[in-house]
Amino acid sequence: ESSLVIIIKIKEINIFSCVLLLGQIMTIIQRAHRPSAEAKELYNLLSSPHVQALLSSHDSVAQSDYLPVLPPLPDELPEDEEAMRIVCLVKNNQPLGATIKRNEESGDIYVARVIHGGLADRSGLLFPGDVLVEVNGNSVAGLEPGRVIQILTSSKGTVLLKVIPNSSQVNSRQKPVYMRAMVDYRPQQDSSIPCPVAGMSFSRGDLLEVVDQSDGQWWQARKLPCGATFAGLIPSAKQVFLHLSLDDLFLVGPYKQKCSSPSLAGFRRSFRLWRRTWYKKRRQSCTSCSPSSNVLSSPYEEVALYQRLPQESYRLIVLIGASGVGVNELRKRLIKLNPSTFQGPVPYTTRPMKEGELAGREYHFVTKELFEYMLCNNKFVEYGEGKGHMYGMSIDAVDEVLKKGQMCIIDVEPPSVHLLRCRNLKPYVIFIKAPNQERLRQTRRNARIITNYLEETSQMIEAKYKQYFDSTVVNDDLQDACMQLCSIIQQAQNEPQWIPVSWLRTDE
Numbered sequence: 001e002s003s004l005v006i007i008i009k010i011k012e013i014n015i016f017s018c019v020l021l022l023g024q025i026m027t028i029i030q031r032a033h034r035p036s037a038e039a040k041e042l043y044n045l046l047s048s049p050h051v052q053a054l055l056s057s058h059d060s061v062a063q064s065d066y067l068p069v070l071p072p073l074p075d076e077l078p079e080d081e082e083a084m085r086i087v088c089l090v091k092n093n094q095p096l097g098a099t100i101k102r103n104e105e106s107g108d109i110y111v112a113r114v115i116h117g118g119l120a121d122r123s124g125l126l127f128p129g130d131v132l133v134e135v136n137g138n139s140v141a142g143l144e145p146g147r148v149i150q151i152l153t154s155s156k157g158t159v160l161l162k163v164i165p166n167s168s169q170v171n172s173r174q175k176p177v178y179m180r181a182m183v184d185y186r187p188q189q190d191s192s193i194p195c196p197v198a199g200m201s202f203s204r205g206d207l208l209e210v211v212d213q214s215d216g217q218w219w220q221a222r223k224l225p226c227g228a229t230f231a232g233l234i235p236s237a238k239q240v241f242l243h244l245s246l247d248d249l250f251l252v253g254p255y256k257q258k259c260s261s262p263s264l265a266g267f268r269r270s271f272r273l274w275r276r277t278w279y280k281k282r283r284q285s286c287t288s289c290s291p292s293s294n295v296l297s298s299p300y301e302e303v304a305l306y307q308r309l310p311q312e313s314y315r316l317i318v319l320i321g322a323s324g325v326g327v328n329e330l331r332k333r334l335i336k337l338n339p340s341t342f343q344g345p346v347p348y349t350t351r352p353m354k355e356g357e358l359a360g361r362e363y364h365f366v367t368k369e370l371f372e373y374m375l376c377n378n379k380f381v382e383y384g385e386g387k388g389h390m391y392g393m394s395i396d397a398v399d400e401v402l403k404k405g406q407m408c409i410i411d412v413e414p415p416s417v418h419l420l421r422c423r424n425l426k427p428y429v430i431f432i433k434a435p436n437q438e439r440l441r442q443t444r445r446n447a448r449i450i451t452n453y454l455e456e457t458s459q460m461i462e463a464k465y466k467q468y469f470d471s472t473v474v475n476d477d478l479q480d481a482c483m484q485l486c487s488i489i490q491q492a493q494n495e496p497q498w499i500p501v502s503w504l505r506t507d508e
C-alpha cells in the first residue's frame with residue numbers, strides 16, 4: 001500500500017526520474033534517527049527488486065520519444081463533416097488490412113472487408129461498408145478500384161482516408177470457430193480470391209481459428225498455434241466446392257489401395273504376425289481391404305477441445321504407418337510393457353482352433369457363414385484372407401477392450417481410419433513415420449524387411465492422410481519410439497485434445 005501511495009505521488013508531481021526519487025526517499029529513511037515501523041516497512045517495499053524494476057521501466061518509457069507523430073487534421077473541414085469520418089493510419093510498411101470493392105449501381109468504392117487484427121481493424125475506425133471518399137486528400141470518385149489500391153499501397157508512412165461511415169454498421173465480432181483443414185490451399189494459385197496478398201495458405205491437418213464467416217465466400221482465419229497477429233482470407237466451404245474438380249473431390253492421392261475388389265482381400269502382415277508361424281513369408285504387395293470412404297465431405301472439419309473425464313472409457317489408440325515401418329512391433333511392445341493397461345482386440349478367424357489355443361484369447365473362432373454375416377453387416381474394420389481362411393478385426397472386439405477399462409491399441413491400413421472415426425471410439429491416430437534411408441539401413445540390420453521403399457511409402461501415406469493424424473512418432477530407435485509413444489498416449493488420454501465437434505454431440 002505504501003509503495004502505491006508513493007507511485008501515485010510521483011505521478012502527481014510528474015517528476016523526471018522515479019528511480020532518483022525512490023533513492024532519495026530511501027536515504028531519508030536510512031538517515032532517520034529512529035524510523036517508525038511504517039517507515040521501515042516502506043524501506044523494505046521500496047528496496048524490493050520488483051518495485052525497483054517497475055519504476056525503472058516507467059522511467060525508460062517516460063523518457064522516450066515515440067514515432068511517428070501523426071499529421072494534424074486538415075484545417076478546412078467541410079460543413080457536412082459530421083457525416084464523414086477522417087481516418088489517419090500509420091502504415092509502417094504494413095498492409096492496410098482492408099479490401100475495397102465498387103458498388104456497381106452507385107459507382108461508390110467501399111470497404112469490402114476489414115482483416116481481423118490488421119492495421120485498419122486495430123485502428124477501430126474503418127468498417128465494412130464504409131464508403132471511401134478521399135485518399136490522402138484526393139477524391140476517389142470515378143477511379144477504378146485497382147487505381148485506388150495502387151494509391152493506397154504506394155503510400156508510405158501515413159494514409160489519410162475520408163469515409164462516409166456505414167450507417168447500418170453492427171459490431172461484427174464473431175465467436176471464433178475452430179476447424180481442421182481437410183484440403184491444401186495456396187492463394188497464389190487461386191484466381192478467384194479477391195485479394196491474393198491477403199490470402200492465407202494452409203495444408204491438410206492444419207488447425208484454423210476462423211474469426212469471421214460473415215462473407216459467404218471468403219472467411220478470415222488464423223493458423224494455430226497462433227503466430228500471426230492478423231488473419232488471412234481462406235475460401236469458405238461453399239467456395240472450395242465451387243472450385244474443386246471432380247478429381248479433387250475424391251481424395252485421389254499418390255498412395256493407392258492395391259486391392260481392386262473388396263470381396264477378395266489380402267491381409268496385413270500384422271494379421272500374420274499375430275500368428276507368428278506365418279511371419280517368415282512376406283507379401284509386400286498385399287494390403288487389406290476395407291470399405292472406405294475417400295469422398296471429401298467437407299474441406300473443413302469443425303473441432304473443439306475435448307478433455308476425457310475419468311469415468312469415460314479411454315480413447316481408441318490407432319497406429320498407422322507404412323508396412324514394415326514397425327507399427328506392429330511398437331504395438332506389441334506397448335502391450336508387453338503394461339498388459340493390464342494396453343490391450344489389442346481379439347481378431348476373428350474361420351480357421352480351426354489349434355492345440356494350445358483358447359477361443360476368445362488368440363482368436364474368436366467362427367464359422368465361414370458367421371464371418372460372412374458379420375462382413376455383410378459391416379462388423380469388420382479390416383479383414384483378409386490367408387491360406388483359404390478369413391481373418392478380421394471387428395469394432396465389437398475393440399469395444400470389448402474399451403469397456404473393460406483398458407486402452408485399446410490397434411494398427412490399421414490408412415484407409416480404414418475413416419471407419420473408426422466415430423463418437424464412441426474417439427480414435428487418437430498416431431502416425432509411425434519411417435526415419436531416413438540411412439537410418440533405416442542402420443537400425444533395421446536384423447529385421448527381415450526390405451527397406452528400399454519404406455521412406456518413400458511413409459512420405460506418401462503422410463501426404464495423403466496427414467489430416468487424420470493427431471501425432472507423429474519417427475520410428476528410428478525402437479526404445480526411444482516406444483517411450484515417445486507412451487508419453488503421447490498419456491497426453492491423448494489425460495490432456496485436452498482437438499476432436500471433431502460431431503464426436504461431442506449426444507444426439508448422433
Ligand SMILES: Nc1ncnc2c1ncn2[C@@H]1O[C@H](COP(=O)(O)OP(=O)(O)OP(=O)(O)O)[C@@H](O)[C@H]1O
Nearest residue numbers: 269270323324325326327328329443447476477478
Ligand atoms: N525401430 C526399429 N529398429 C529396428 N527394427 C525395427 C524397428 N521397428 C521395427 N523393427 C523391426 O522391423 C520388422 C517389421 O516391423 P513390424 O512387423 O512391426 O512392421 P509393420 O509396420 O507392423 O508392418 P505390417 O503392417 O506389414 O505388419 C520387425 O522385425 C521389427 O522387429
